[in-house]
Amino acid sequence: MPSNPYQGIETGKPGRIGWQINYFQEVGSTQRVAAEVAEQGAAQGTVVIAELQTAGRGRLGRSWHSPPGANLYATVILRPKIPLIEVPCLSLVAGVAAAEALETVAPGILTLKWPNDVWLNGRKAGGIIAEAITDSRQQLACVLLGIGLNLNLALENLPPDLRGKATSVRIETGRQCDRPSIASALFNRLHSRYMEAEAHGFAAVRPAFERYMALSGRRVAVVEAGTPVAGVVRGIGVDGALLLETEAGTVRVMAGDVTVEGAYD
Ligand code: BTN
Numbered sequence: 001m002p003s004n005p006y007q008g009i010e011t012g013k014p015g016r017i018g019w020q021i022n023y024f025q026e027v028g029s030t031q032r033v034a035a036e037v038a039e040q041g042a043a044q045g046t047v048v049i050a051e052l053q054t055a056g057r058g059r060l061g062r063s064w065h066s067p068p069g070a071n072l073y074a075t076v077i078l079r080p081k082i083p084l085i086e087v088p089c090l091s092l093v094a095g096v097a098a099a100e101a102l103e104t105v106a107p108g109i110l111t112l113k114w115p116n117d118v119w120l121n122g123r124k125a126g127g128i129i130a131e132a133i134t135d136s137r138q139q140l141a142c143v144l145l146g147i148g149l150n151l152n153l154a155l156e157n158l159p160p161d162l163r164g165k166a167t168s169v170r171i172e173t174g175r176q177c178d179r180p181s182i183a184s185a186l187f188n189r190l191h192s193r194y195m196e197a198e199a200h201g202f203a204a205v206r207p208a209f210e211r212y213m214a215l216s217g218r219r220v221a222v223v224e225a226g227t228p229v230a231g232v233v234r235g236i237g238v239d240g241a242l243l244l245e246t247e248a249g250t251v252r253v254m255a256g257d258v259t260v261e262g263a264y265d
Contacts, residue, residue, distance in 0.1 A: 006049055009184040017045040017076055017194065018187030024048070026068075028055040031131060034075035034144045038133060044079040044142075047187065056148065059116060059129050060257060065162060070152040070170075072179055076190065078143040080198060084132055087143055088255060089202040089240040090194075091116045091130040092209055094145050097190035098126055099212045102149070104185070105177045106169050111214035114233075114242050114258060118149065119214055123167035125150045147186065152176050203238040210235055215260060220244070224256035 004023035011019045020043075027033050027050040034048040050073050056064030066073055078090065095112045102110055102118065102125075111119045118126030126149040135141045150168035158166055169177050196204045210216070215233040222229050222244065229251055231244035241252040 006180050006183055009180050009187070011187075014043045015045050017191040018047050018184070019043070019045045021047045021049055024050045026050065026052045026054065029053055029057045029146075030073050030075040031057055031129070031144050031146045034077055034146075035131075035133060038077045038142045038144065042077050044077060045191070046077045048075045048077075049073065049183070057129065057146070058127055058148075064127065064148050065159060065166070066148070067153070067157055070150075070154070070157070071168070072147070072149040072151055072183055072186075074147050074183065074186075076145040076147070076187070078145055078194070080140070080143060080194075082140065082198075084134070084138075084140050086202070086239075087130050087132045087140070088115065089197065090143055090145055091128040092202065092236070092240050093193050093197045093205050094128045094130070094147055094190060096205055096208045096212065097186055097193045098128065098147060098149060100189040100193075100208075101182055101185035102126075102169065105175070105182065106173055109172060110212065112209060112212040113214045113260070114236060115240070115255070120167050120169065120172040122214070123172075124165060125167050125169065125172070145190075149182065149186075151179055151182060201238065202240050206236060206238060206240075215242075215258070218260055221259045222253050222256040224253050229253060229256075 006021045010021050013019050030048045030050050052068035053066035056066035058064040098118050109121045116128040117124050129146040131144040133141045152170045153168035155171050231246035234243045234245050241254050244251045
């Protein structure tokens with residue numbers, strides 16, 4: 001059993017995010033391991049962290065580059081009492097928590113790209129995925145909130161197809177960061193923001209998301225359920241939808257992949 005570098009940041013208070021951290025040297029995906037741990041009845045706030053993922057999962061069926069020894073790959077088990085339709089808002093809540101945790105090591109260069117990307121200097125340094133697990137009655141049993149943050153990844157270890165698009169804290173700041181400290185800040189911020197959203201809805205966290213939002217006033221194209229929509233971003237709604245000003249008026253986009261004009265120039 002490898003020693004767990006994250007043991008020192010466990011709070012030990014059941015229900016608090018990061019109260020228990022299950023650490024693995026190598027997994028397919030922390031999402032998959034967390035699904036098994038959740039199935040066995042793990043309490044809210046239980047976390048799975050891996051050093052290396054051989055089949056890291058991104059949104060929309062993409063893979064997540066997960067080399068060992070550099071980054072943070074974590075899945076947090078949540079048991080929110082919310083309708084299924086509100087689950088995507090949790091990835092926005094996690095985005096705010098990730099931004100707040102990284103702000104101290106990468107001040108002034110961090111933005112959030114709706115719905116789930118953490119950017120440093122306009123390049124992707126983190127991603128979030130919120131997977132809903134339902135019971136036999138199609139009720140929400142738990143949410144597996146997967147968070148991947150590129151922390152100490154070196155430029156030479158970025159695959160050629162990701163160069164120019166992806167980055168890390170180390171690449172952008174020239175400094176290495178302490179992964180357990182970042183993880184601890186992330187889980188503390190996530191606990192606070194999640195409690196806020198649970199008590200008052202996503203509307204309570206929305207101003208923080210908009211403060212970090214990379215897209216305000218930018219012209220974007222979004223493909224939602226196969227249909228392309230183009231327009232200028234005017235913010236996000238209290239339900240987490242992206243508000244787009246189009247020729248046909250303001251459109252609310254609930255999910256999709258956003259392409260930003262000039263994002264990687
Ligand atoms: C995305 O931007 O598409 C979401 C990426 C989410 C990656 C994280 S890493 C930890 C967790 N385990 C996975 O397999 N995926 C998420």
